[in-house]
Amino acid sequence: MKLIKSYFYITFFTLFTISIFGQVKNIGLPDVRNYKRNEYKGGTQNWNIGQDKNGNLYFANNNGLLQFDGSSWRKYPLPNLTSVRCLKIDDSGKIFVGGYNEFGYFQPDTKGRLKYTSLAKQVDKSKIKIIDFIWKIHSFNNQTIFQSFARIYIFKNGKLSILQAPKRFQFSFVVDNKLYLQDVEKGILEYKDGKLYALANTTSLNNTEIWGMYSLAKNKILIITLEKGLFVYENNKVIPWDTEANNFVKKNNSLGGVTINNSSIVLNSVLDGIIICDYNGKIIQHINRKKGLQNNTVLTSFIDNKNNLWLGLDNGIAFVNESSPFTYFGFSYDISTVYASVIHDGNLYVATNQGVFYHAWNNSFKEDVFKLVEGTTAQSWNVQVVENELICSNNRGALVIEGGKVTHIIDPKGYFGFKKIPNHPGFYIGSNYDGFAIFQKTPNGLVYKNQILGFDKSSNSFELDESYLWLKKDESIYRMSLSNDLTRFSSIKKINQLTPKFKNIGSLQKIDDRIYFQTNNHFYKYSKEQDIFFEDKNLTKLFRNIPVINALSEDSQSNLWYAFNESLGVLMKQNNKYKNIVAPFSNLTGNLVSNYLSVNTIDSKNIFIGLTDGLAHYDSQFLNNFVKKPKAFIRSFSFPGDTIILGNNQNKTENIRIPYSSNHVRFTFSSPTYENLENVEFSYQLEPFDDKWSNWSTISLKEYTNLREGEYTMNVKVRNSYGVQSLPAKLSFTISPPWYRHFLAFMFYFILILVGIYLISTRIKMKIRKNKYYETIEQRRLYLEKESKIRQEQYDLEKEIEKLKNDKLQIKILAKDKELVNNSLQVVKKNKILNGIIHKLKEIDVEALDDSTKFQVSKLNKSIVKEVNTDKSWKDLEKHIKNVHFEFLKRLKEKYPTISPRELDLSTYLLMNMSTKEIAEIMNISTGGVELARYRLRKKLGLNKKENLIGFLMSI
Template identity: 30%
Template sequence: MSQIKLKTRYLLCWLSVVLLFLGTCPIAVLMAQNQDNFKGLPFITNYGPERYKAGIQNWDIIQDGRGALFVANNLGLLEFDGENWNRYGLNNTKVRSVLLGSDGNIYVGSQADFGFLSSDAKGKLIYTSLADSLPAATRGFDETWKIFEIEGDIYFCTFERIYVYDGRETGAFEAENRLEISFKVDNLLYSYVVDQGLTLFNDGKFELVQNGDFFKDKRISSIMKYDNQQLMITTFEHGAFLYNGTVKPFQFKGDFWRNEFLINHATRLRNGNIAIGTQNAGLFIISKEGNRLLHLSKEEGLQDLTINYIYEDNYDGLWLAKNNGLSRVDLNSPFTFIDDRMGISGAGYTALKSEELVYLGTNNGLFVWENDQIEPIKGIDGQVYNIQRIKGRILVGHNNGTYYLDGKTAVKIHDENGAWLFRSIPGESNLLIQGTYTGLNLFEWSGSDLLFKQKIEGFGESSRVMEFDGEYLWVAHGYKGIFKLKFSPDYTQVTESKLYNNQDGLPTNVLNNVFKISNQLLFTANAGFYDYSVDQDRFVPNDEYNELIDPGAMLVDMEADEVGNVYFIEQNMLGLIKPQPNHQQIVHTAPFNKIRRLWNDDLANIMVLDNQHILIGGKQGFIHYSPQLDIPQEVETQILFSEISSQGVQDSILFLGNKFSSTKSAPNFETVLDYAQNSISFEYAAPHFESEEEVTYQFKLENYDVDWSPWSLENRKEYTNLREGEYSFQVRARDIFERETEPATFTFEIKPPIYRSFFAYVFYTLGGGFLLFLGFRWLDKRHQQAQSKLKEEQDRVLEIKDNEIETITQRTEEEIIQLKNEKLQNEIEHKNQELTSSAMHLIQKNQLLNTIKSTLKNLSKDERTKQINTQLGKLIKSIDKDLDGGGEWSQFSENFDQVHGNFITRLKEKYPDLTPQEIKFSAYIRMNLNTKEIANLLGISVRGVEIGRYRVRKKLKLERKDNLSDFLLRF
């Protein structure tokens, strides 16, 4: 049952809101119409020639699909992307007209020329003249004042003829008389023909429209739709007319229009109002009915009164092409200025709306705004702090005292300096408490007069911010904290006073405030919102508001309107808290960013005059806020690349921004850069002209940056010495209303340096393989050399070992040989001894035998028996046979050869003439036997030995000087 009641209550609330809205809509509209005179002057941004760096005169304006602006200027065609101005010279002629064609080309008309600008692959605008290809008969003309497109054909309108370009060729059409300016309405082309009037250009002919001759002595400056049946035609010198076949004057309501005003151009705005640019009176904005809504001249902020053309951009801003410069007027902004241009001076501090009057208090005095006029109230110069309406009286708190207003006259009611404000005492309708520099004053009503009663005793602190909560008065002090005061029954003195500071729940002792919102107290400090807890007798955070606004916010003023919107000012932020049907609240701050640098930061104050008129104290006067005009714009801002270039061995332009694509004005081509061009810079812009120079940007280079950069006002980014690879640069913008654009993207690739290219890696691979091969070969060779060296070393060691072994072996062998030799020598010596012994034995034997023989011979001489002589003879023959010793010599020679190296054999071979006796003789000499011994061995005499020696020498062919014994010993 409770849920049903709750739903029913919600439904009733919704019905009430709807009925209230439906019932008050006409009233609200009427109030808005009646109170438009309370609006100030719009934001105006002036662009002088020194800013856009071109000629002073401007004639025509267009906006392309990216949002960039193009302006026909005396020194060429200007381009403005919100950040940068560019100028295109176009044959050094004065450009008078410009048109964005449906084909994407920008058509321009100038002195004695017309043509078009088209973008190349890199977005660079290239100019092509169409007039240069005209035949000589139609080439001559002075100015191309207007360009129109009708069903794909481009019409270049000059004062001599109209040229029609169909994309391939250009035709020329002349009127009977000289032409003036031409106009397009509903795809119909109208031209003013001198001495004829208004004509319709149709099928190459100029046909006078019905009653068109009415204008033959009235030069037409513009033609536009007025409604579905009528055209509005303005003239340079004769005002404006309505035309539907018949002509009737357009009536300007009121006395603002003068006949001497010359109309150069007029256009119908999107909201139905009409903008009129004059030659000598600036800009007028009028309603369809002819009521003046706005007049801007030099006094209101324009640099020049002569307006040649008016253009409404995508964001409903009004661009004025002037005789000297350009201006942009924010017509549909919810903010306007009330400042010295309207007759007010000083910084704004307080304001109050009372019936048809608005009172404005500044540091220079009090001003009254009535019937679109602001004038000062005399007698109340200087700092005004507060204006309040209590019991029908307008009370003014002033540095010099307290005043009330009698009409437009100020009357001082108390002299004490530093009167801040009044607060009504709950339950005491006749008493008021006033806060001052030095405490509190008590005032009392006497009829309609307010009288000072006395200074309230017991409290002497400055009381600029204070609110009642039942019987208690809360006073916020600038640097001590918040006081809670209780008064005596007659309010003449403070009976209780308690100071709450950082010991009682407040974050600090300074910059604390107290406000009454929806009949409830709300305390603020430099760390958010607080409530006073009666049970704890201290301050506690207010979660509801702290969730809405940053807890670190430091609010300086808050005020609610009748429908529950709460406007607030924080040190760095201004906004409103809006109640929602679901009993929730939202914070709306983004639109107020436009004025965040303009409000008065001394004693910041926001004043709700009524639900549709909010004033913010400004550094110069006041800023007016119209909630009904605070409508989110439907047009999305685009971000565009103004220029992309690469730097390296040489600078190169990659993109110049004038190429439209589906990628949010980004280049729709891929770019491949050499490694020598690996530094790249980006310039970008977001043509949100209302933000002026407060557009911020954020970028990221994929494959390089980890995350998006912080938001910055800088509209240029450069990367240097990028490595090879694929990159994607993304950038997005955020306007002053905190709306972000979709990112614009530019993709590019940096080729590796030649030493890191594919072919280089192939080369490196092959080269590396070859080097590895050579390396392995070298290592193998080195290994082989090492092995060889090792083998050689081993061989050397082995050789040394072998040598050592061989030496040892040789030594051993030598020792063995020596031993053998010694053995042989011993054997030889032994054999020599044996030979010698044998020789000696033979000698002795032979001596014995010879002796016996000799004895036997002597016996035989004796006379013996014949038989004995015969036996003796046989014995002597046996002795001779034994002395001959043939068998013994053979054995002796064999042993002798063994001992003396085959001496006998060699001697026989070399000297074959030697007789065996001589050979024996030589052997015996070699044995170093003396002559006698040899004689005994050979059985010859000593003389025989000498003769033998001689014969041997002769056969051996020895000379006299040669010694036979030495020769035979050496042989």
């Protein structure tokens, strides 16, 4: 009952404060982005801020006018190089500025460059020698009014008029379309119809400087002074505004402020940053150096077109993201990495890596830090309410927290968390460093019963149903059955995959009191009866177009929070349907705690998300349309010799034509999207040069070189940190062709071709006539040449015939020689036979024969000897052998000049394949002489023992 009352009180308080505070959250701190002077390349102090229709921001800086388009800074100094103290942008886009002894306006020229026009030159220097500082500029009733200490300068219709201060002006303000000025003697004056009228009873403020005036209600004006605090002017009376905000201003001094949506006021201070209060003076937010600002002295504040807050500091510039549904509790609240959060007994508790911290939930968060729960200084994995008892799962054990300290330790082992056991009323199971333990609820609180035996692995990811305890460890799950007495695991089964299609298991979660197992965004349930995992098609369908998740959690409102790629998303349940929301959480990418998805949903306006560097507060109903479509600009277009700057409220630049010699072009992009600038990305396409859009990139510059002549269109899109894309910005330009590819050049080429054709045709005709004459002569010459050639061919043919006849005759002679050689060889053989017969006859004993026989034998012997001696076949043989083998002997002699005639004969005989005996007979030497001659021949021919002599001779 106590918890219900506390919850009702918290909900009522939250709804009440949100309805009052409007667009400013009083829980946590908004994101703050500081810009240092080395970033914007200007002076330290920034006195005034403005914004044009395109979203570009302007800062009155000590070094001149600063312009910021979300991608780059530009600086525009005054002619006398003095500081700019104020600025005002009128409806025409002119940027009026004022400094010391100088005031005027910047306006873009035809090429987008901001050009300065001085209005101070219209002041008669003979009458007014020193203009002094221009502190305020107002657009009022079609006039632009420049206010200095001594006078106001009224610029209307190009002319300047002057109104002198009664004594000395301080500052001036426009409230409810009325212009007020403070005079140090007359008090607050109203400027009307060119005259000044004093407000009654305002001289009491003459001894202090007024830095701001704002309307609180009809005929009720809030006056902000430098040192005296806050006052309200109502019914012609000035009375102190006795509020929290007034106490802050009195303590820290104020330099004015700005209103937010007519519901809250930003008050700048000299000593302690800013506060944001409601119209009742109650402080909603306090942002100072400790909470993110780089400097505590705030000179000016400004609300941009997206209700975000810009601060001009004494040293730098700050951007405060007030339009975001996120605020943060970080280092300024003394908390670090958050693993879990819970609300109990009117306090918000967070479990961190340094212990458990708490803060009163029903008090303002603007000042207090979180306090450490005594006794929890260690890694705390979880903090949860169990049977109305706050239990911390800590490295030191299971701790009971009450009254801001640990009252007792249930079990000293380290724990991850606790869950209720189904079908066992009053019993809980805790996951610890050694496995699991059983706890029981008693009248004295939760008590430790026993460690469950049989399993010693631990994890923070586990769930229970009526039959099993399911544990996810690494990429597997364990299915475990508890014994009836809860002392041991009766069965344990490790499961590495749910289906053959998917190997690993991504997450384990309980949704609508059913346990689901997720792998690759496919969700499965377990059937005990069939002992199988079957897919839940409806739940899988919800995650069809979502990146693969690694964690999923259902909150108290039945919303499904999921983590993917270090990012976060949620399926918000609305009328039994789910709406996927991802864009707002892109700013948390990379800051979520790995493997610990911590989302604590109290209601739709109060959702806490654990981060690596603190705690984020998310209001899902805060500015539902805050993610607007961004705008993309082609900020500048440069080419050698010129630069065109776009997006400065100038008229559209048309018919951009650049020479071919300047076909090296450069584009810069911008988007007046100032939230999370590091995540703003651009994509571009130059038509028709690029076939498709480029990949998304944070680089806001693109160059193209050596473009051909033709018409081009540059398209640029921007995607903000929430993933929302803009419509494309376009810029068309034309590159003129080089002179030799110009239209006039092609006309010249055409005429030149026609003249060339005429000259060529005339010359061809003359050539034809001339060629006909020469052709006749050439034909005659060719005829004579042909006739001479025929005669020569006839002569050559006759010589060829004669040669063929000679060759044929030579062939016949060679054939006869070969035949004669064969015959001669036969004769030689015959003589050998006859010599043999002679030797046989000599062996006959003639004396033993009778005279007649002896005479016949002697006669036969003489006849044979005569035949042998008179035979000249050998000489013929040598002659014919040389004739037949003339070419061979010639080649041999040329190759071996030192060879002798005798060796030539031997070579011929060897070539004829004659035996040693036959050679010996022919050469009339012994067989040994033949062998010696062969040896000498081999030596002269340079043959070794293994080479065949006859084969070598045949190869010559």
